[in-house]
Structure formats: structure tokens, C-alpha cells
Amino acid sequence: MRMLIQKITGLLLFLFILSFISFCLLKLVPGDPVRSMLRVDDVAVTNEQIQQMRAQLGLDQSVFVQYGYWLQNLFSLDLGHSYMTARPVFSEFIEKIPYTLMLTGTSLLVMMIISLPLGILSALYRGRWTDHISRIFALIGSSIPSFWLGLLLIDLFAVKLRILPSMGEGSWQHLILPSITLGIAMSAVYVRLVRASILESSHQEFIRSARARGIGKKRIFTFHLMRHSLIPLLTVFSESIGSLLGGTVMIEVLFAYPGLGKWIVDAITARDYPIIQGYMLFMSIFIVLLNMAVEWSYRYINPAIAIGQRKKGATS
Amino acid sequence: MLLSFARTLRYPISLLIIVLVLSGCTSPSSSSTTSEATPKRLTLLFNVQSNTIDPHTDVNYTASRAGISETLVKVDDQQQLQPWLATSWESKDGQHWTFQIRPDVTFHSGTSVDAQAVKDSLERVIQTNPAIRNALHIEKITAKGQTLQIVTDTPLPQFPSELVHPNTGIIDTAVDAGTPSGTGPFVLAQFKPGIEVDVKRNPTYWDGQVKLDEATFSFNEDANARLLALQSGNADVVYRFPVESLSQLQTDPNLVIESVPGLRAHQLIYNMNHTHLAKLPVRQAIDSLLNRQEIVDAVMSGQASVAKGPFLTDSPFSPPYTDKPFDIQRARTLFAQAGYTVSNGIVTDNGTPLTFKLITYQSRAELPLIAQLLQANAAQLGIKLEIQQVDNADEYLAENKDWDMAIYSFITAPRGDASYLLNSVYTPTGGLNYGQVKDAQLNTLIQQLNQTVDSDQRNHIAQQAVEMIDRNLLNSYIIHPNNFVAHQKNVSGWVTSKSEYYMLTKDLDVN
Numbered sequence: 001m002r003m004l005i006q007k008i009t010g011l012l013l014f015l016f017i018l019s020f021i022s023f024c025l026l027k028l029v030p031g032d033p034v035r036s037m038l039r040v041d042d043v044a045v046t047n048e049q050i051q052q053m054r055a056q057l058g059l060d061q062s063v064f065v066q067y068g069y070w071l072q073n074l075f076s077l078d079l080g081h082s083y084m085t086a087r088p089v090f091s092e093f094i095e096k097i098p099y100t101l102m103l104t105g106t107s108l109l110v111m112m113i114i115s116l117p118l119g120i121l122s123a124l125y126r127g128r129w130t131d132h133i134s135r136i137f138a139l140i141g142s143s144i145p146s147f148w149l150g151l152l153l154i155d156l157f158a159v160k161l162r163i164l165p166s167m168g169e170g171s172w173q174h175l176i177l178p179s180i181t182l183g184i185a186m187s188a189v190y191v192r193l194v195r196a197s198i199l200e201s202s203h204q205e206f207i208r209s210a211r212a213r214g215i216g217k218k219r220i221f222t223f224h225l226m227r228h229s230l231i232p233l234l235t236v237f238s239e240s241i242g243s244l245l246g247g248t249v250m251i252e253v254l255f256a257y258p259g260l261g262k263w264i265v266d267a268i269t270a271r272d273y274p275i276i277q278g279y280m281l282f283m284s285i286f287i288v289l290l291n292m293a294v295e296w297s298y299r300y301i302n303p304a305i306a307i308g309q310r311k312k313g314a315t316s
Numbered sequence: 317m318l319l320s321f322a323r324t325l326r327y328p329i330s331l332l333i334i335v336l337v338l339s340g341c342t343s344p345s346s347s348s349t350t351s352e353a354t355p356k357r358l359t360l361l362f363n364v365q366s367n368t369i370d371p372h373t374d375v376n377y378t379a380s381r382a383g384i385s386e387t388l389v390k391v392d393d394q395q396q397l398q399p400w401l402a403t404s405w406e407s408k409d410g411q412h413w414t415f416q417i418r419p420d421v422t423f424h425s426g427t428s429v430d431a432q433a434v435k436d437s438l439e440r441v442i443q444t445n446p447a448i449r450n451a452l453h454i455e456k457i458t459a460k461g462q463t464l465q466i467v468t469d470t471p472l473p474q475f476p477s478e479l480v481h482p483n484t485g486i487i488d489t490a491v492d493a494g495t496p497s498g499t500g501p502f503v504l505a506q507f508k509p510g511i512e513v514d515v516k517r518n519p520t521y522w523d524g525q526v527k528l529d530e531a532t533f534s535f536n537e538d539a540n541a542r543l544l545a546l547q548s549g550n551a552d553v554v555y556r557f558p559v560e561s562l563s564q565l566q567t568d569p570n571l572v573i574e575s576v577p578g579l580r581a582h583q584l585i586y587n588m589n590h591t592h593l594a595k596l597p598v599r600q601a602i603d604s605l606l607n608r609q610e611i612v613d614a615v616m617s618g619q620a621s622v623a624k625g626p627f628l629t630d631s632p633f634s635p636p637y638t639d640k641p642f643d644i645q646r647a648r649t650l651f652a653q654a655g656y657t658v659s660n661g662i663v664t665d666n667g668t669p670l671t672f673k674l675i676t677y678q679s680r681a682e683l684p685l686i687a688q689l690l691q692a693n694a695a696q697l698g699i700k701l702e703i704q705q706v707d708n709a710d711e712y713l714a715e716n717k718d719w720d721m722a723i724y725s726f727i728t729a730p731r732g733d734a735s736y737l738l739n740s741v742y743t744p745t746g747g748l749n750y751g752q753v754k755d756a757q758l759n760t761l762i763q764q765l766n767q768t769v770d771s772d773q774r775n776h777i778a779q780q781a782v783e784m785i786d787r788n789l790l791n792s793y794i795i796h797p798n799n800f801v802a803h804q805k806n807v808s809g810w811v812t813s814k815s816e817y818y819m820l821t822k823d824l825d826v827n
Contacts, residue, residue, distance in 0.1 A: 045747035258510035
């Protein structure tokens with residue numbers, strides 16, 4: 001219980017500091033959304049009207065005052081409205097997040113389907129043709145720009161074979177091409193990571209001990225070797241989830257997929273401060289929770305970590 | 317030991333790979349599949365995505381473009397105002413306006429469109445959209461039957477043209493604007509933010525029979541992906557495909573390419589506070605370095621026309637323009653006549669070589685290329701142009717004073733009236749007057765325009781103002797990019813409008 005309270009307090013403090021820093025950084029960047037809001041490129045606007053609007057939004061006040069207002073609204077669970085669409089930030093976020101989570105999940109699945117078998121095979125057949133193939137795959141996969149790979153896949157599956165939709169959303173088929181595009185790009189890195197992790201674990205003392213105790217090979221592989229190899233992979237895995245949650249702009253644009261990446265890039269371009277702040281807040285909560293989950297999973301995957309932590313707690 | 321693991325794992329891994337391959341080979345549901353039993357439907361793929369369909373706030377006008385909402389006044393391709401939901405309008409002083417609202421029109425919700433409904437809709441847009449509030453200057457609206465009276469807080473002779481703006485679309489305010497109920501030929505079926513709008517035929521459309529049963533207005537911001545969607549049959553009409561694929565598309569017997577000059581003008585802005593650029597001969601010399609035809613041919617692949625002034629030559633507010641040929645020798649002569657030294661391939665002022673900072677931005681890919689062409693021609697003459705790309709040109713040009721010229725682009729006459737350009741760019745307080753133009757004579761003319769109600773007189777004054785801009789070369793207008801569209805051959809009734817406000821119309825059909 002005490003640990004939980006400590007964690008929650010830490011999380012709140014972290015969110016406060018992060019939101020304040022991001023707010024200040026946003027305001028340090030020159031420009032504001034007023035010209036976009038008043039559509040200077042579409043309707044006649046005077047400089048006086050621009051100044052009036054700036055004052056109306058409180059953008060002429062100090063960054064501390066503006067942050068204070070934002071925080072005050074946050075306490076009443078109001079993240080504000082988008083300057084561009086006039087819609088609540090929370091509604092827009094809730095609209096986008098399922099798509100992003102779905103694409104993140106399927107991309108990671110594709111990545112695992114490709115990288116685990118290839119990585120394991122290249123570790124098991126180290127120095128042989130399987131290993132060479134996986135190395136070539138990793139080289140090609142990390143060299144191909146993902147938007148180009150996406151275009152190639154669209155050309156093959158949507159234009160030539162006409163078996164998959166080229167863009168959009170609505171069915172599971174729509175997820176296949178963007179997921180494969182992202183999955184291949186990520187698996188190029190993971191294949192080598194899986195390989196290295198398995199090879200490193202296979203030389204550990206506890207594997208030899210397990211064999212000496214007469215434990216079956218399958219069991220050693222599944223419950224000892226793989227389990228131990230998972231720990232470094234999990235760390236990178238959680239980082240990949242974080243980057244997928246906001247960093248798939250190119251793929252979203254290419255496949256007209258309505259995720260968070262394009263949404264936040266557009267908001268940054270238009271200086272849509274309420275959207276940017278809301279996104280920062282949600283993402284930081286999500287990433288902190290994700291890291292906590294990964295930390296917890298270490299203890300499950302390798303009980304030695306939990307025992308070590310308990311001993312450390314007892315002695316301190 | 318690892319090899320024996322490998323043998324054990326061989327079969328599950330092979331199985332996984334087979335599953336992966338097979339999962340990619342399942343046939344999808346194709347939107348392009350049609351048969352006689354299926355309804356007539358069309359998919360239009362547009363190049364900008366929208367996260368809202370509220371006609372009053374959406375900066376991409378999706379509801380108007382998808383045929384859901386309509387405005388009181390519309391603009392035709394000759395840039396003339398035409399009645400739409402208003403059958404007529406009049407004002408003697410440009411401040412007190414009377415509009416007659418078209419009878420027998422109903423919203424998609426079934427409610428009749430009367431003056432009160434229009435008043436409610438206009439009041440909502442004023443409340444939700446600060447840009448439109450500023451543009452309309454409405455002080456008071458009175459509704460009685462089908463007669464709508466509007467008083468503006470200042471004389472605003474261009475008021476009807478402001479009502480062309482799609483954000484003034486008339487909707488039933490009793491219905492949530494997130495699922496707008498308009499008066500157009502299509503009724504909203506579903507809106508997926510950032511993806512598409514699905515619409516179906518409005519069976520009681522006031523302007524006649526709607527030919528399509530259903531349509532989808534989709535978004536994709538990647539030009540190559542739009543092209544592939546057209547080729548794969550996922551889209552029937554595609555906006556702005558990559559120009560480099562034009563020749564390939566033109567040879568495809570199943571496709572039709574349409575291209576019309578747009579209302580946008582790419583231009584060169586001069587910072588009038590700059591010592592050298594404040595001088596007319598210097599601006600004229602730099603204008604002579606713009607090879608407009610080369611830009612049309614090489615940069616735009618022919619999908620543009622040479623700009624002789626801010627508006628298209630056939631516009632009612634365009635005067636007869638003078639030609640502006642590309643002529644480096646003329647530029648050299650102009651510099652020499654203005655007291656600069658042109659020798660050894662360098663233009664100098666009292667021994668100091670001329671160097672200018674040229675701003676451009678990436679969101680229109682051709683703008684940096686135009687900047688580079690100008691830079692190359694300037695270098696040939698002996699002037700150094702330092703190109704700087706910025707993320708947000710509006711912000712940069714407004715907030716910074718350290719730039720000399722800028723390659724910029726905007727729609728100069730979006731709604732059938734010249735006052736937007738003249739007031740925004742050429743009045744001292746104009747929001748787009750980045751070049752700090754302060755021309756008293758021109759300003760007087762613009763103020764005269766702002767007081768003139770008669771449209772012929774307005775056009776005449778606008779022509780005089782444009783002549784003055786042209787004569788003093790306050791900006792160099794470079795090209796008008798085309799609006800170009802490719803569609804499947806079985807699509808009929810498609811019109812590529814100059815304004816791009818109207819796309820899904822009642823006449824659009826698939827055969």
C-alpha cells in the first residue's frame with residue numbers, strides 16, 4: 001500500500017514537472033495560433049484584430065499565468081478545446097487513441113511474427129545460411145524508408161493483385177499493409193536483438209546447471225533460455241510501443257490512417273496549444289504506466305529480480 | 317545443444333511463416349466493386365484531411381465539398397456571385413442588407429429553411445468562428461418569413477461575397493453540428509474523422525434529382541498514395557495526383573484528366589523597408605529575373621499558367637496586364653540606371669555586393685524550387701540570394717524583420733471579390749501586409765472600394781488598384797497553379813471548380 005502511494009505521488013509529481021516544462025517550451029517557440037485561427041490566408045484580417053484575439057485567448061500574458069489557467073482547468077477535468085476545430089481535446093484524443101492502439105498492437109504482432117522465428121533461427125544456426133539471411137533481412141529492413149516500403153506494398157497488394165485496400169480504415173484488411181510496413185521496419189532491429197540475447201543467455205551458468213540436472217532440452221529452451229533472453233528485449237519493446245504511439249506520422253499519412261501521430265504533428269504546426277498539452281499529458285501517463293508494467297514484468301519473468309529487491313528492502 | 321533446439325522449433329516456425337503469408341492473401345471487401353444491383357456510388361479522394369465536419373468551424377470545408385451544406389450565395393467559375401439559398405439580395409448603403417431566402421427548401425432533418433433558421437445558423441457561426449465573425453461584421457439580424465435583414469457594424473459592400481465562404485453554410489441548429497443537417501444534395505451518413513465522410517442521396521433536394529445514390533469523400537495527404545488508390549480502383553475521383561505522373565495517366569484509356577487554372581497565386585513579396593527593395597527599379601530588375609514560363613514548364617509540369625497580376629486574366633477585376641518577360645539584360649540595365657555598379661559578374665552598391673535573404677516554405681513543394689530558380693538567375697546577374705526555408709511562413713514574415721523577399725502563396729480572390737486581397741495585403745493594417753506596403757494613393761483607392769456597393773463600379777476600382785500595384789510592382793506575381801483532377805472514365809458530370817468549394821454535386825454520376 002505504502003509503495004503504491006509512493007508510486008502515485010511520484011507519478012503526479014512527474015506529470016506536474018513534465019507538463020510545466022512542455023508548456024514553457026511550447027511558449028518559447030516563436031509564433032502563436034492566432035493567425036491560423038483568424039484565417040489570414042482566407043479572410044481579410046487586420047493587425048488590430050490579431051492583437052485583440054491574442055488578448056482574448058490570454059496569449060499576451062506571462063507563461064506562468066497561462067500555465068496556471070491550464071492547471072486550474074485541469075483540476076476541473078477540462079483540457080480545453082482545440083483552437084482549430086473548436087472541439088474538446090479529450091473527445092479528439094478518445095477518437096484517435098483506439099486506432100493508434102490497434103495499429104501499435106498489430107504492428108508489434110507482425111514484428112514478433114517476423115523477428116522471433118528469424119532471430120531464434122539465426123541464433124541456433126549461427127554462422128550458417130539462416131543467420132546470413134537474417135543479417136541481410138536486418139540490413140535491408142533497416143535501410144528501406146518505411147514510406148517507400150508502404151508504397152511498394154500498396155502497389156503490389158492493392159494495385160496489381162487488388163486483394164487489399166490501399167488506404168483507410170474500417171476492416172481488419174485495412175490494418176494489414178500499415179502493420180506489415182511498420183512491423184518489417186521494426187523487426188529488422190529485433191531480429192538481431194533476439195539473436196544476440198539468445199546467444200548471450202545460452203552461455204550463462206544456469207543453462208549448464210539445468211542440463212547437468214537432466215532437464216529436457218525443450219524445457220531448458222522455453223523456461224530458462226527464452227525467459228532469460230526476454231528481459232533485455234522487453235526494455236526495447238516498451239520503447240517501441242512508446243515510439244509507435246506517436247511516431248507513425250508517415251504511415252498514417254500514406255495509408256490515411258487516423259492515428260495520433262498526424263493529429264499531433266498538425267497541432268504542433270498550427271500551434272494548437274490545448275491539443276499539444278493534452279497529448280503530452282496523456283502520453284506521459286501512458287508511458288509511465290507502461291514502464292511500471294515492464295518493471296513489474298521483470299519480476300515475473302525472472303524471480304531473482306524480485307528476490308533481490310526484497311532482500312535489498314529488508315536490509316535497508 | 318542449440319542445434320537440437322533448432323530441430324524442435326523448425327515446424328512451429330515454418331507454420332508461423334505460412335500463416336503470415338496466407339493472412340496477406342485474403343480477399344478484401346472492395347469499395348469499387350459494382351454491379352447492377354448495387355447502388356450508384358462514387359469515391360472522391362481529396363488531398364487534405366479533416367477532423368471535424370462542423371461546417372462552421374472546419375477549415376477544409378468538407379461539408380460544403382461533400383454536398384452536405386450550402387451557403388446563401390455561391391461563386392461561379394467566372395468569379396461572379398450567384399444566388400443559392402438566397403434568391404436575391406440588396407443594399408443601398410452597403411450596411412443594411414435584405415436577403416430573400418429561397419422558399420420550399422428543407423434541411424435534411426425535415427425542418428423548413430426560413431429566415432429564422434438562417435438567422436440561427438449565422439448567429440452560431442459568428443459565435444463559434446472568430447475568423448468569420450471578423451469577416452462578416454454583423455451587428456444585427458432580423459428574420460421575418462423568408463426575408464432576412466442584416467445590419468453590419470460598418471459599411472461592407474462585399475458582404476454577399478463573404479457569404480460565399482463555406483463556413484457560413486446554413487445548417488439546422490437544432491441538430492448537433494457534429495452530424496450537420498444541411499440543405500445540399502447529399503445527407504451525411506457517417507463521418508470518420510481524418511478518414512472519410514459517407515453521404516447518401518437527398519431524396520428531397522430542392523434543386524432537382526440527385527444522380528448518385530451514395531458517395532464517399534475520403535482524405536489522403538500523400539500524392540503517391542492517392543495515385544495508387546486511383547489505379548487500384550479504390551477511388552473514382554482523385555485530387556492533385558503527382559504531376560510527374562501526368563503523362564502516364566494521360567495514356568490510360570480508363571482515366572480522364574481535368575485541369576483548370578486555380579485562383580491561387582504564387583508570388584514574390586518584397587520587404588518595402590529594405591533600402592534597395594524600396595526602389596522600384598530594383599524590384600523591376602528582380603522581377604525580370606523570374607522566368608515564369610520555365611517555372612510553369614519545368615517546376616509545374618505545365619499544370620499552371622503564367623501570372624501577369626494577382627488575379628487570373630479573365631477575372632472581372634483584372635485590368636489589361638503588361639507582359640513581364642524574363643530578361644537578365646534588362647535587369648542589368650535597370651540596376652545600372654538605378655546607380656548600382658554591374659561589373660565582373662557582380663552587382664554592387666558603393667562597392668558592397670548585393671545580397672538578399674529569400675524566405676520560402678515547404679508545405680507547397682514547388683515554392684522552394686521557384687526560389688532556387690530565382691537564385692540561379694540572380695547569380696547569373698551577380699546578386700546573391702540566400703534562401704531560408706521556414707516552417708510557418710505567416711508567422712515568420714509577420715514576426716521577423718530580417719528577411720528581404722519571400723516566395724509566398726495564397727488564393728487572391730476566393731469569393732468573387734477583389735477586396736480580400738486589396739485589404740489584406742495593401743492596406744497598412746492588413747493582416748497579410750508582410751511587405752509593409754504603405755502607398756497612400758493605393759490606400760485611398762481601397763477605402764473608396766470599401767464604400768462602393770455597385771458591383772461594376774467595384775470591379776472598376778479594383779482594376780485601377782491592381783493597375784497601380786502592377787505599375788509600382790509592389791509584389792511580383794509568378795504563376796497561378798492549376799487545380800487538377802483525375803477520374804475514372806465512367807464518372808460523368810464532374811466539374812473541376814476554380815474555387816474548390818463545390819465537389820460532390822447533384823449532377824455527378826457513374827455509368
